[in-house]
Amino acid sequence: MTTNETAFSQAKAVIPGGVDSPVRAFGGVGGTPRFIASASGARVTDVEGRSYVDLVGSWGPALLGHAHPEVVAAVQEAASRGLSFGAPTETETLLASAVRERVPFAQRVRFVSTGTEATMTAIRLARGATGRDLIVKFAGNYHGHSDGLLAAAGSGVATGGLPGSAGVPEAITAQTIVLPYNDVDALRACFEQVGSAIAAVIFEGAPANMGTVPPHPGWNREIRRLCTAHGALMILDEVLTGFRVDPAGWWGLEAVAGWVDGAPSGRYSAGFVDASCVEGADWVPDLVTFGKVVGGGMPLAAVAGRADVMDLLAPLGPVYQAGTLSGNPLATVAGLRTLELADQGVYDRVNASAQEISTIVSDALSAAGVAHRLQRTGSLFSVMFGEAAASSGVYDYDQARAQEAWRYAPFFHSFLSSGVALPPSVYEVWFVSGAHGEAELEAIAAAAPAAAQAVAQAQPE
Ligand SMILES: *Cc1c(COP(=O)(O)O)cnc(C)c1O
Secondary structure, three states, rough: OHHHHHHHHHHHHOOHHOOHHHHHHHOOOHHHHOEEEEEEEEEEEOOOOOOEEEOOHHOOOOOEOOOOOOHHHHHHHOOOOOOOOOOOOOHHHHHHHHHHHOOOOOOOEEOOHHHHHHHHHHHHHHHHHHHHEEEEEEEOOOOOOHHHOOOOOOHHHHHHHOHHHHHOOOOHHHOOEEEEOOOHHHHHHHHHHHHHHEEEEEEEEEOOOOOOOOOOOHHHHHHHHHHHHHHOOEEEEEEEOOOOOOOHHHHHHHHOOOOOOOOOOOOOOOOOOOOOOHHHHOOOOEEEEEEEHHHOOOOOOOOOOOEHHOOOOOOOOOEEEOOOOOOOHHHHHHHHHHHHHHHHHHHHHHHHHHHHHHHHHHHHHOOOOEEEEEEEEEEEEEEEOOHHHHHOOOOHHHHHHHHHHHHHHEEEEEEEOOOOEOOOOOOEEEOOOOOOOOOOOHHHHHHHHHHHHHHHHHOOO
């Protein structure tokens, strides 16, 4: 039998760091990454045959749980008809329609293969539409790994302790203005100075790549107001939150249902919306990006939004974008089946489990006397350690990085040895699925006290 140890050393001989995406290497927590042999429902099984309750969920896509039988069957059926054609298929139209049905302001949808491509395309579209170059982003917001968007990009670079990335020309970063998150004054000042040169503001509706950081009430609406006033486009990045926190994503929760920072209790789920909700919404972006859940675990993402802007894309317009595997038949069928199966019951279960798990974890940490803060936006949550986080909360990237991040490794490894796999970085959110049930909650509750004790005894390096 292979061990995780040998699998990792063999991988490192042929793959940089042994992984195809940095956070998987366990750099933030130490130790050996688990090489996964299979996954089903709420659990993953490693090459040593050990099974874990999974709170990573492939970093978001696994909303229904892993290997949902109906999604797998749909993919198998599609595979038997061919893996890729490089020609349009009807499934793409069906999935685009399913997206628009849930998020009615997405009048046109273009499918790509990764969230990185989706945001990259949204930026190009905004520049093409406005004839301007500058992009505004917020520190700690992650929009994939394209050159112009890597500055102060949150979890991945924060875990590695990197300021940004080597290999990005200064001429390109000079086109990106990075502002502190949730800072209305900084955003207003920026628009006053260079507003007429700003093509777009790109932002996560509720940042989930520096831990879970809620937007201040009115923050996203203020982004809308300033963009409109200065002729810039508003690009909402819902690659992580889209179809996960609500059928209509973060936009549905906040702009339609009025969710604001506060106690995650009571009715805050917008549920399924219709076109009339767009008119009544608090704010509506020009462009939106999706990924993760929309592909149901396959490589698929999308850029969507206002028809007049989207129709600037080739072949209709002058903004070029293309992809050999874009709208891949297996990926679109996985996404379509996933959205069809993600009914209100799934969202209710995911929300309830998220609330329960965050309470279990927070109670265990409190009982062990650990200063912490459990932040939650919809079904996304994560823990922040230290007195500062506990007393004033975490609302921007500086505060996120000021927490006692070193307390996370012992917490993570205690859970892992009890058979619960948390994200291997304190800057990542925890993902729950519709397949997480009583047995999983019990396993987490049983593991939590020892993990909390391990945190209490942790010493800074
Ligand atoms: C994951 C993520 C991306 C990048 O998507 P990839 O498919 O990993 O390229 C972009 N934006 C947000 C908010 C994300 O969470």
